[in-house]
Amino acid sequence: MYAEKLKVFKNVENLGGKAWEHAVMIDFAEKSEIKDCAMHCFHFQQLFELLLKHLLETKTEFGAYPHTHKLNKLLEQFSKEAGFKVDSLHYFDALNTVTVCAEAYRYNFLIDCKTYQRSIEILNPLLDDLIEFFNT
Numbered sequence: 832m833y834a835e836k837l838k839v840f841k842n843v844e845n846l847g848g849k850a851w852e853h854a855v856m857i858d859f860a861e862k863s864e865i866k867d868c869a870m871h872c873f874h875f876q877q878l879f880e881l882l883l884k885h886l887l888e889t890k891t892e893f894g895a896y897p898h899t900h901k902l903n904k905l906l907e908q909f910s911k912e913a914g915f916k917v918d919s920l921h922y923f924d925a926l927n928t929v930t931v932c933a934e935a936y937r938y939n940f941l942i943d944c945k946t947y948q949r950s951i952e953i954l955n956p957l958l959d960d961l962i963e964f965f966n967t
Contacts, residue, residue, distance in 0.1 A: 837878070839962070845888075847885040857871060872936055875951065877933070902926040903923050921953075
């Protein structure tokens with residue numbers, strides 16, 4: 832599902848291509864017997880971070896992006912610099928949940944999978960909107 836959504840970036844040698852690679856890993860995790868939502872979250876956070884950085888690089892005047900991993904900060908910057916119309920407050924909690932979840936994965940902490948899944952449901956339409964914005 833995610834690899835199909837990001838197919839425009841398939842095997843592209845930049846941040847967009849790396850986002851697609853994480854999409855492939857998410858699809859693999861969803862089809863496998865692995866029931867570790869932390870791994871899913873890590874790849875989802877990476878997909879979102881790299882996509883936002885790619886959009887900042889390709890759709891803004893100066894093509895610069897910060898070194899932060901905080902998805903809400905990246906979305907706010909992209910919205911401001913590229914004119915992407917979004918209610919970032921609507922996505923704030925979900926973006927923070929994914930960011931914190933991915934950090935927990937790196938340190939092998941347990942995460943709340945139900946909260947993470949709700950965040951994904953909230954963020955999937957935003958992902959679609961970002962990809963549509965890229966294609967325009």
